[in-house]
Amino acid sequence: MEKQWTIVIKNTNYTFSSYFNKNFIHYQSIFESLELYFPSHLAQARLAMESLFLAPQVCSFSWFQNWEEMTSVSDSCSEIGLQGMRISKENLLQAKEVVNERETPFKVRIEEERQHEMVLEWKGISVVRVSTWM
Structure with missing residues (x-):
């Protein structure tokens, strides 16, 4: 966190x-x-x-x-020379399916300005963030 x-x-x-x-x-x-x-x-x-x-x-x-x-x-990962690795739409769709986004208050999205960061939200509140770096 x-x-x-x-x-x-x-x-x-x-x-x-x-x-x-x-x-x-x-x-x-x-x-x-x-x-x-x-x-x-x-x-x-x-x-x-x-x-x-x-x-x-x-x-x-x-x-x-x-x-x-x-x-x-x-x-910060970027301060030590790592670069964010963009999360694919396929990964986003898989995550949406896992949390059953259509039937629950859970939502998954990719940050607009940080395409390497995926966010799990509960009723619009960020609960978990994951990011990919290389």
Whole structure:
């Protein structure tokens, strides 16, 4: 997740408050999608996933530590000489099929300005970003 913020951090108007709000919305979307699509007979498994994997990530102290690290260190792939590799339309269509885009609030898109970055969204909120580099 830190990689996604490295790009945005270059905006000088980007504050910890906006970073905090974006994180809050991000994790709220993940919890909501799990609640809606995780089978009810696996409620204990969902609770375990939320407790073990998501709860530790939803912590204002760790968000502040991440914020401090991102503002002091830059590890952008382009800054170390890598170039983004464009994601094909075929890969986009496959991803749309996997998330059953027509019947769920999940959407998959390729960033307009960053053709090497694919985004999984839940109700318009970015949940996961992947990028290809070479």
